[in-house]
Amino acid sequence: MRKENIFKILLAGLFVLVSLNLNAQEAQEETSGKIDTKSGVKEFVDHHLKDSHYFNFFSDGEKGEHYGIALPVIIWDQGLKVFSASKFHHGEELVELDGNYYKLYHSKIYKTGPEGIIEYGENHFPTNEKPLDFSITKNVTAMIFVALLMFLMFWALAKNYQKRSIPTGFSRFLEPLVLFIRDDIAKENIGSNYKKYMSFLLTVFFFILILNLLGLTPFGINVTGNIAVTFGLALITFIIVQFSANKQYWKHIFWMPGVPIPMKIVLMPIEVLGILTKPFALMIRLFANMMAGHVVVMSLLGLIFVFQNWIASPTFFGFTIFISLIELLVAFLQAYIFTLLSALYIGMAIEVHDDHGDDVPVI
Amino acid sequence: MVGAGLIVIGAGIGLGKIGGSAMDAIARQPEATGKIQTAGIIFAALLEGIAFAALFAT
Numbered sequence: 289m290r291k292e293n294i295f296k297i298l299l300a301g302l303f304v305l306v307s308l309n310l311n312a313q314e315a316q317e318e319t320s321g322k323i324d325t326k327s328g329v330k331e332f333v334d335h336h337l338k339d340s341h342y343f344n345f346f347s348d349g350e351k352g353e354h355y356g357i358a359l360p361v362i363i364w365d366q367g368l369k370v371f372s373a374s375k376f377h378h379g380e381e382l383v384e385l386d387g388n389y390y391k392l393y394h395s396k397i398y399k400t401g402p403e404g405i406i407e408y409g410e411n412h413f414p415t416n417e418k419p420l421d422f423s424i425t426k427n428v429t430a431m432i433f434v435a436l437l438m439f440l441m442f443w444a445l446a447k448n449y450q451k452r453s454i455p456t457g458f459s460r461f462l463e464p465l466v467l468f469i470r471d472d473i474a475k476e477n478i479g480s481n482y483k484k485y486m487s488f489l490l491t492v493f494f495f496i497l498i499l500n501l502l503g504l505t506p507f508g509i510n511v512t513g514n515i516a517v518t519f520g521l522a523l524i525t526f527i528i529v530q531f532s533a534n535k536q537y538w539k540h541i542f543w544m545p546g547v548p549i550p551m552k553i554v555l556m557p558i559e560v561l562g563i564l565t566k567p568f569a570l571m572i573r574l575f576a577n578m579m580a581g582h583v584v585v586m587s588l589l590g591l592i593f594v595f596q597n598w599i600a601s602p603t604f605f606g607f608t609i610f611i612s613l614i615e616l617l618v619a620f621l622q623a624y625i626f627t628l629l630s631a632l633y634i635g636m637a638i639e640v641h642d643d644h645g646d647d648v649p650v651i
Numbered sequence: 652m653v654g655a656g657l658i659v660i661g662a663g664i665g666l667g668k669i670g671g672s673a674m675d676a677i678a679r680q681p682e683a684t685g686k687i688q689t690a691g692i693i694f695a696a697l698l699e700g701i702a703f704a705a706l707f708a709t
Contacts (some may be wrong), residue, residue: 573700580703625696 305504305612329590336508336586337579339427340395341373344508359429363390363397365419373423390419397421427517430509434498438491469493473628477635485634488528492521493627496574500619503582504612512622513578515571522571525630530563533637570629577622581615654709662702669694 335344344356358374365388375383376392382400383390391400398406398416409415424432445462448455455463474482474489499511511517539545541559544552588611592604673691677684 569700572704573696576700576703576707580706621692621696625693625700628693 333586337510338395339425341423341425343426359424361423363419363421427511430511438494473631477631489627489631493623496626497623510582513582515575518571518575522567526567529633529637537637574622574626581618585611658702658705665698
């Protein structure tokens with residue numbers, strides 16, 4: 289009986305998740321005919337996929353009102369300037385500060401003249417100057433929130449372990465995950481020296497996992513689908529691998545032992561490229577999986593409103609639920625794969641082989 | 652558009668081969684199912700990474 293109840297609760301929770309996504313679109317649908325729905329859908333999708341300086345909860349398309357939190361904008365333009373993003377009024381107004389004019393265009397801040405004209409170069413990319421943008425945007429807020437959440441969760445877990453050997457409460461959910469990372473990912477791939485790297489692997493796994501799961505919620509928080517974020521994570525992995533590599537690792541790259549000399553010279557550039565492509569693939573894999581998933585879910589949601597008839601909309605609703613379930617699986621899977629591959633690369637870097645012998649084998 | 656179709660064909664064939672060999676391996680040795688599943692999922696994710704990256708580039 290209890291298993292059935294749990295399954296029903298989970299299913300109800302999933303329905304709530306997807307239907308909350310739908311609610312966020314409703315306001316825009318009421319105003320318009322078919323053409324406006326398409327551009328409204330495009331706007332909705334863009335808002336969910338891109339970073340922005342304004343944490344938008346929901347908008348009312350008719351009145352043009354947006355309800356949410358305006359985040360601080362911190363830019364460096366010969367001096368630090370801090371102001372609230374509400375001054376931009378969603379890209380409509382020009383902000384004047386100390387004689388400089390700033391305009392928000394497609395979620396980037398450009399410096400313009402007093403009329404607020406954005407000049408386009410080739411390929412329709414704006415050529416205005418951009419100040420250095422250190423703002424606390426939606427993605428940064430989400431990352432700070434996740435960092436705080438993780439800190440609280442693991443602090444509670446550690447305190448729990450101090451009192452008793454088997455934890456109670458929420459820590460019971462975290463313990464198998466942590467043990468899984470320790471046994472199947474760290475010990476397997478890194479070997480006996482795994483404790484040094486456990487904190488990194490745990491951090492990366494839970495960070496990516498929680499951010500992926502947050503992306504499935506209706507607030508349009510798409511952090512891991514942002515290539516800058518995944519670039520940062522891959523860069524950290526790259527740095528850790530290179531700095532913990534031992535002499536054998538470098539020897540294998542530049543002068544692979546046990547192989548005839550012409551092969552060594554051919555292998556060297558390939559191996560050097562390999563140092564770079566492995567974290568690059570990590571970055572692209574996480575970014576592309578998350579971005580593609582979000583695009584598919586958002587597009588299917590939008591299709592429900594573009595085809596407004598009795599047969600198409602329920603089928604698209606069904607598709608959306610199905611794809612959201614797959615996205616849930618992909619969220620866990622991508623976090624696991626990133627962590628596993630990072631552990632694998634670290635393991636390869638600190639591994640001590642038995643001697644290959646430098647001789648060419650005689651057949 | 653044709654490119655996207657080719658990419659999906661490539662991913663499909665690759666995943667099919669992985670799945671096929673996973674099935675064969677499980678048939679030979681049912682006790683190792685857990686390990687084979689894990690390895691299968693890892694290879695599938697690696698393949699999907701390439702497929703998605705290529706899909707994005709088109």
